[in-house]
Amino acid sequence: MLQKTLKKWLNQFKQYFFTYSDGFYHLPYSSKSPQALVDSFANYPFIKHNKVKQSIFANTPFCEGGFNYQELEEGLWVIYSKMKYKTNVAFDLVYDNPEEMKMEDKGYYMLSLNNVTNKAVIETDICEKQLCFSNYSWTFFKPKERNCDLNFKGANNKYITLYFNEEWLQKNLVQNSLFSEAGLNKFISSDEPYIAWPLNENEEVVKNFNIFDEVMNMNNEASHIDFLQFKLCTLNLIFDFLKICIDQQVIEKHFAIDYKDKFSINKVENYLTSNLYDKFPGIDWLAEKFKISESKLKSEFKQFFGKPIYKYFQEKQMLLAKELIIENKLLIKEISYKLGYENTSKFTAAFKKYHGILPSELQKQEFEIAV
Template sequence: MLQQTLKKWLNQFKQYFFTYSNGFYHLPYSSKTPEDLVESLANYPFMKHDRVKQSVYANTPFCSGGFNYQKLEEGLWVIYSKMRYKTNVAFDLVYDDPAEMKIEDKGYYMLSLNNVTSQPIIDLKICEKQLCFANYSWTFFKPKERNCDVNFKGANNKYITLYFNEEWLQKNLLQNSLFSEAGLDKFIMSDQPYIAWPVDEKDELVKNFGIFDEVMNMNNEANHIDFLQFKLCTLNLIFGFLRTCRDQQVFEKHFAIDYENKFSINKVENYLTSNLYDKFPGIDFLAEKFKISESKLKSEFKQFFGKPIYKYFQEKQMILAKELIIENKLLIKEISYKFGYENTSKFTAAFKKYHDILPSELQKQEFDVAI
């Protein structure tokens, strides 16, 4: 009797527990239902929950920001979160003990459009501008599958997440021909736990962040939410996702990355963007440093970020190089040397390929503007 009483008492505070591993604070939250998710996060210390506006604001030692939530109809919720991270944080989904779950509780699918923006550490003596590197993706998780959002210190991340249950899926999506054309009926029947796919920053899907800022009244500029417009925008987001799956043959090309490797791949990306002043460290070095095989590193990095690892690193260098030329902090020869190029001509060719302009031409343009 005493043991059961103690267990019940401890469960009241379970959502406040966090652990530290792999360089991250792991914060658990419940996702049995969207209501449970909202209450789980709202009950953390330093959180403010406005039930009228259906928003939660956070200013904790871990992060600042918040999220808005809405139940559009039975079985369908939308949660839009915007957070800035003060340290490395991983949000871990926590489910009830299977022995305590009801048979009819099948959980919720999660379809999410993600914008993860990192701020690499750059010497301000060389580049005064704070650069931001944005990565876009979407994820589609089946109910009760282990999931973890990896967020690095200094990141500004946004997630538009649709939660829908089995009944809503059967009634609305499985009956749609585009759903089957996209191969997602096969995904539902498969043993794959989730799909994660990179999105190009020029893709139409990216515009949804601006659209949902307005329709969910994220800036509190409107007196009320236009639910008809909100539903229309949500449907457009779903159909955009389905068209992407169909046109890019996502189900055929996708493979799931396991939980531990996901951490490693994200750490590799963060390491690369924090060391842009050096030449590419090499696949063998990265594989050994982050405890992942070279073959997995190459294939899973491309799966997660949409580009081969060296090309990804080179493109981020070219973005930084442009800022250095604009600020006139370093000579082109110096930039070339810093980035590990054998000679200036190879750097110039890489710069021209990415920016469609020679670095010398950009330098001249900036000089002409200055005078």
């Protein structure tokens, strides 16, 4: 049975069979349509597909987790995925036979709210808590555009993705005044392939992960799905995106990052959060190591993660420093040294600027709580 399943999968994707390059296992999936996407994952080995609950679960050498899917109405699907990664995995969007696709098959737009949570590499002998860093973002892809989701080993990632075709877009969104006010009509008619926009974790839209946990019955706590509530939440998610595009002038400020550069930018971010016990290595050193120009590294990192690269690194160091103080296994002077600061006073100033409290005051508070 397993051999038959493997053969079927290999035949379907023989020209796209998973490969290993750039430190990632590349796994293909079809996005000619949401149904094709579901079918392509369902045909992977070691996959459980529950057609009644419309869910897929995977436990493979690559990852563990899955997704729930629903067709809310003709031309509109929602897929909510949650996955933990055992190794570096890149999901590559492919079309089964792009040269043979019908002219009238225009494909699907993909609007996704993303939560990527990576583990920080920390010495467990001085910090027992597992420290994770979450990044939130929107992505909006036009049909048939190349896409690749990068997932690092140890990551716990969540994606709420809406798929809608051209007919649904024209009927339900294009005529809405918010759509044009957000500048999305200009984006649709432009040559830009996609929008990727960072979000802060305290933005209201982030609450949609908890909302969709409930309305899509991700935890199997309800006997059935309330489709009216589900549709309402889906429409609210779309309007959240439109409002952010207006409030943050997304279309005016956004620029698309090249497919290859996207790999480099993500690898830079992962390298930084895996090497917090050191000084910032420098833009020039990072650019040379990850084969990207300094100007691109600076502009594209900020575009992708919402902050200048050094500020991003320093903020992650300050989060780590707080955990080290709470663990109370190192002196403040030792923490300062471990994080690459020249002297304790500079570390103390940086810590207070970010956390609003001196390291010594936090240490005292933690001691009083312990007593």
